Amino acid sequence: xxxxxxxxxxxxxxxxxxxxxxxxxALFGRPIDSLAAKVRAKLAxxxxxxxxxxxYQGLLLVPYxxxxxxxxxxxxxxxxxxxxxxxxxxxxxxxxxxxVWLMVFVSLLENLIRWxxxxxxxxxxxxxxxxxxxxxxxxxxxxxxYKSPYPLNWDWYQHQTLAGLIQEGNFSFLASEVSDxxxxxxxxxxxxxxxxxxxxxxxxxxxxxxxxxQWVSFYHLLTVGVASWWLGQVVMRKPLAGFLSGALGVLVxxxxxxxxxxxxxxxxMAAVLFVLMFVGLLSVVxxxxxxxxxxxxxxxxxxxxxxxxxxGLAALVFLGVDVFARLRKKFPEVSVGLPLVSVVxxxxxxxxxxxxxxxxxxxxxxxxxxxxxxxxxKQGFLEHAYGYGAYLWLPLGIVxxxxxxxxxxxxxxxxxxxxIAVLLSGFPYVLKFFTLARFWxxxxxxxxxxGVLSYVKSKWLKWMAALGVVxxxxxxxxxxxxxxxxxxxxxxxxxxxxxxxxxxxEILRENYKDGVLLISxxxxxxxxxxxxxxxxxxxAYMSIEDRKVLGKALVDSGPEEFVKAIxxxxxxxxxxxxxxxxxxxxxxxxxxxxxxxxxxxxxxSVWSPLNFSVNDLKRLKEIEKSNNLEKIYExxxxxxxxxx
Amino acid sequence: xxxxxxxxxxxxxxxxxxxxxxxxxxxxxxxxRFPIAEVGEYQLAAFDSGLALYQFGRRSPFYxxxxxxxxxxxxxxxxxxxxxxxxxxxxxxxxxxxRNKPLRxxxxxxxxxxxxxxxxxxxxxxVEVWYESEVSGNEAEITKTIKFDEPTVVxxxxxxxSYDPGDIVFDPVSLRIYSSATREEIRLIEELYGLKxxxxxxxxxxxxxxxxxxxxxxxxxxxxxxxKAGLGQEMLLDNRFRFVEITTGEKSIKxxxxxxxxxxxxxxxxxxx
Numbered sequence: 049x050x051x052x053x054x055x056x057x058x059x060x061x062x063x064x065x066x067x068x069x070x071x072x073x074a075l076f077g078r079p080i081d082s083l084a085a086k087v088r089a090k091l092a093x094x095x096x097x098x099x100x101x102x103x104y105q106g107l108l109l110v111p112y113x114x115x116x117x118x119x120x121x122x123x124x125x126x127x128x129x130x131x132x133x134x135x136x137x138x139x140x141x142x143x144x145x146x147x148v149w150l151m152v153f154v155s156l157l158e159n160l161i162r163w164x165x166x167x168x169x170x171x172x173x174x175x176x177x178x179x180x181x182x183x184x185x186x187x188x189x190x191x192x193x194y195k196s197p198y199p200l201n202w203d204w205y206q207h208q209t210l211a212g213l214i215q216e217g218n219f220s221f222l223a224s225e226v227s228d229x230x231x232x233x234x235x236x237x238x239x240x241x242x243x244x245x246x247x248x249x250x251x252x253x254x255x256x257x258x259x260x261x262q263w264v265s266f267y268h269l270l271t272v273g274v275a276s277w278w279l280g281q282v283v284m285r286k287p288l289a290g291f292l293s294g295a296l297g298v299l300v301x302x303x304x305x306x307x308x309x310x311x312x313x314x315x316x317m318a319a320v321l322f323v324l325m326f327v328g329l330l331s332v333v334x335x336x337x338x339x340x341x342x343x344x345x346x347x348x349x350x351x352x353x354x355x356x357x358x359x360g361l362a363a364l365v366f367l368g369v370d371v372f373a374r375l376r377k378k379f380p381e382v383s384v385g386l387p388l389v390s391v392v393x394x395x396x397x398x399x400x401x402x403x404x405x406x407x408x409x410x411x412x413x414x415x416x417x418x419x420x421x422x423x424x425x426k427q428g429f430l431e432h433a434y435g436y437g438a439y440l441w442l443p444l445g446i447v448x449x450x451x452x453x454x455x456x457x458x459x460x461x462x463x464x465x466x467x468i469a470v471l472l473s474g475f476p477y478v479l480k481f482f483t484l485a486r487f488w489x490x491x492x493x494x495x496x497x498x499g500v501l502s503y504v505k506s507k508w509l510k511w512m513a514a515l516g517v518v519x520x521x522x523x524x525x526x527x528x529x530x531x532x533x534x535x536x537x538x539x540x541x542x543x544x545x546x547x548x549x550x551x552x553x554e555i556l557r558e559n560y561k562d563g564v565l566l567i568s569x570x571x572x573x574x575x576x577x578x579x580x581x582x583x584x585x586x587x588a589y590m591s592i593e594d595r596k597v598l599g600k601a602l603v604d605s606g607p608e609e610f611v612k613a614i615x616x617x618x619x620x621x622x623x624x625x626x627x628x629x630x631x632x633x634x635x636x637x638x639x640x641x642x643x644x645x646x647x648x649x650x651x652x653s654v655w656s657p658l659n660f661s662v663n664d665l666k667r668l669k670e671i672e673k674s675n676n677l678e679k680i681y682e683x684x685x686x687x688x689x690x691x692x
Numbered sequence: 693x694x695x696x697x698x699x700x701x702x703x704x705x706x707x708x709x710x711x712x713x714x715x716x717x718x719x720x721x722x723x724x725r726f727p728i729a730e731v732g733e734y735q736l737a738a739f740d741s742g743l744a745l746y747q748f749g750r751r752s753p754f755y756x757x758x759x760x761x762x763x764x765x766x767x768x769x770x771x772x773x774x775x776x777x778x779x780x781x782x783x784x785x786x787x788x789x790x791r792n793k794p795l796r797x798x799x800x801x802x803x804x805x806x807x808x809x810x811x812x813x814x815x816x817x818x819v820e821v822w823y824e825s826e827v828s829g830n831e832a833e834i835t836k837t838i839k840f841d842e843p844t845v846v847x848x849x850x851x852x853x854s855y856d857p858g859d860i861v862f863d864p865v866s867l868r869i870y871s872s873a874t875r876e877e878i879r880l881i882e883e884l885y886g887l888k889x890x891x892x893x894x895x896x897x898x899x900x901x902x903x904x905x906x907x908x909x910x911x912x913x914x915x916x917x918x919x920k921a922g923l924g925q926e927m928l929l930d931n932r933f934r935f936v937e938i939t940t941g942e943k944s945i946k947x948x949x950x951x952x953x954x955x956x957x958x959x960x961x962x963x964x965x
Contacts, residue, residue, distance in 0.1 A: 194805070428721055429721075431719045431720060432720065434719075435718065435719035435720040436716040436717075436719030437712075437716030437719070439716075439719075440716065441712075441716075497709060500705060500708070501705065501706070501709060503705055504701075504705050504706060505698050506699065506702045509703070513706040516706075516710045517709065517713050520710075520713045520717050523717060523797065524720045527720050527721075527722065527723070527800045527801060528720065528721070530726060530800050530801075531722065531723040534723045534726065534728060535749070537730055537735065539730070540730060634750075638749065638750045641751070654750075655749065658749055658750060659733060659914040660884070660914060661910070661911060661912050661914045662880045662884060662911040662912075663911045663912050665884055666876060666877075684884075
């Protein structure tokens with residue numbers, strides 16, 4: 049993998065961070081708020097554990113800088129698209145990217161000139177945890193990449209499609225107005241804007257985007273580890289707690305629906321940002337203080353901008369805890385008990401009563417049914433990630449936390465119970481919230497383990513036990529990765545794509561980019577669109593009508609009928625393409641020959657590449673009898689035709 | 693003394709944490725099927741009734757090697773199957789797939805790194821039958837071993853390889869077709885695999901194959917499967933009941949009787965440019 053791409057992928061995090069800090073410096077004159085400075089002075093004499101937590105105070109601002117910087121990038125995009133373009137007629141890409149990079153340049157200067165005083169003093173204390181986290185993330189990612197040269201995150205193709213379109217100047221706050229891959233507005237544009245900024249102005253060649261996503265996924269895993277470590281550190285205020293919490297964060301793979309650790313996605317990024325911001329809130333609440341107004345505002349605004357559902361809930365939780373802390377400061381008699389119990393009871397009752405009335409066949413074309421799980425299934429998913437460990441350590445952790453009687457444990461309990469209640473409800477997609485809940489599940493498991501180990505006097509024996517625990521989680525990770533990858537074996541690798549996909553994508557990118565509509569089965573065109581940027585017929589979210597037409601054309605039509613059917617298919621957003629291409633792969637035939645229910649469903653896919661069979665070849669020969677098809681590329685897996 | 697007691701208490705607690713954690717490990721969800729070895733275009737894995745070659749991700753035939761079909765020849769000259777249908781239905785047997793969890797967890801870890809080839813072991817009263825594979829590239833050598841509790845007279849034994857009704861079966865050397873195949877199929881097989889099959893006037897019904905090797909292509913899935921018998925073995929093809937039988941007349945009165953054969957799955961040949 050190219051190191052240059054690795055550095056460029058880092059920009060996803062660095063660009064907003066640099067801009068955000070510069071804005072704070074410009075607005076407040078110094079990088080830390082005055083309240084924190086006062087608190088630090090007060091805490092300086094306290095020995096909480098090894099050192100004191102105020103050593104992380106400056107770093108607690110980092111997620112807020114990142115959030116503010118992201119909002120700035122979004123604001124520039126909105127101004128470029130909705131003010132400058134309509135008024136001055138200058139294309140989005142000609143305004144947005146230069147403006148953002150100008151902001152980065154100016155911000156860098158300001159950051160360098162006003163480099164934080166005593167930064168090394170703060171950072172050097174983090175060298176040991178950073179090395180430990182880096183090592184664990186490296187091992188975990190190495191195990192994950194074993195025999196998997198391409199990202200195994202199926203959703204990345206659609207997010208890359210949108211980021212690529214943004215780089216070309218196609219921006220809208222509503223994703224459905226940019227690409228028909230997004231049938232409805234399920235994603236806000238923040239994630240894609242940051243990706244587009246980081247990739248600008250590189251040529252988005254297939255191999256480059258693959259590498260970019262491999263690198264950025266590793267950075268994401270690192271941030272998951274940092275968020276987990278920090279949460280453990282701030283709640284329990286012990287280095288061992290931070291270490292174990294970070295280890296669980298990195299090594300536990302929630303292999304159903306949420307995929308927090310290995311998959312860099314809008315929802316997983318929102319979850320990590322929430323935890324990092326929440327740590328700051330918890331740190332302040334734990335000391336009976338209030339969070340600065342700008343931090344609360346940034347958190348509440350930015351989290352839903354990464355993911356409406358996950359970020360929206362995260363913002364609500366953040367605001368709820370913040371308001372609760374402010375109220376409690378003003379009215380000490382406000383209790384945590386009543387809201388906690390009522391939230392849990394209410395969620396479970398509402399979930400039980402109403403989930404049965406949701407028509408799963410209607411919701412998101414049946415996909416909702418696929419993402420609705422019974423309690424037994426949910427239990428199975430939990431065991432894939434944690435074994436039986438969660439059944440003992442989680443309750444133990446709750447018991448130990450209840451005995452602590454401090455606000456950090458209290459608030460953490462509130463969140464844990466709230467998330468559990470949501471997860472237990474029978475609504476579709478609730479398991480997606482595990483991307484938030486996992487941080488608290490891990491935290492309370494660590495509280496449980498450390499609760500038992502607190503009776504151990506010897507410090508090195510405690511660390512030995514912790515290392516033993518990490519070793520066993522590592523075993524679970526390998527078994528879980530085996531479970532997850534087993535269905536994607538193709539030519540000695542676990543993969544969703546083949547080298548042929550990359551070759552076709554290169555041809556598409558170089559020769560068939562503008563005014564072209566690519567038509568194939570949902571899986572093939574989803575992959576090719578993500579890799580090449582060539583517009584497809586809705587990617588994996590092809591409409592039901594188009595699925596019916598294409599499915600019939602692939603298996604049951606004469607050559608001219610096939611061409612006629614292809615000619616009749618039109619992109620929902622960009623009808624009247626100058627040129628139409630058809631990619632017929634072995635996947636296409638498996639999809640077309642599947643039961644109608646599967647063929648029309650969003651949940652069904654042909655996950656791994658396949659080669660042509662004799663029958664597939666027979667069908668290709670029939671199709672090729674048409675005089676209106678020109679063969680552009682041919683391999684054992686896919687044939688690409690141009691409709692004349 | 694007090695410090696020693698504290699150390700003992702510490703060790704007990706640490707051990708308790710590790711044991712509980714190890715106990716928790718038993719709950720980890722195992723992969724649905726493992727190990728899975730890639731043999732050319734096909735995958736080889738163990739199922740409840742034996743080893744099978746198949747293709748994941750599409751409707752695929754299952755080419756099985758099973759104790760339900762395989763046999764040994766008794767002292768009296770009868771063929772005795774290793775597991776009867778009645779025993780299978782009544783579940784009067786055990787397999788390695790239902791082994792204890794710690795061993796399966798270990799196997800899942802080793803299998804992830806490709807260090808474990810598929811194996812199927814069936815145990816019933818008095819006998820154990822092992823199907824072991826050794827996979828290398830696009831070839832797999834399958835060895836069947838019968839392990840009796842007591843020394844038993846074995847007057848030969850056999851393994852069977854059942855195939856699909858739609859398969860095109862042919863001689864891998866002369867390329868003469870044993871089954872039925874259309875001209876178009878023959879032409880497409882040549883294009884896809886570079887094999888120019890020779891149609892035969894009559895469909896071969898049943899009989900011994902002197903060259904001890906047979907190949908088959910399923911038109912719905914890619915790949916050519918070639919089954920080869922070993923030295924001193926005989927191969928019989930039955931097109932009515934669709935199986936290949938490899939037998940050995942080797943006699944034994946030991947506890948172990950072994951038979952092995954090679955299974956070669958050709959990769960899709962060439963590249964259509």
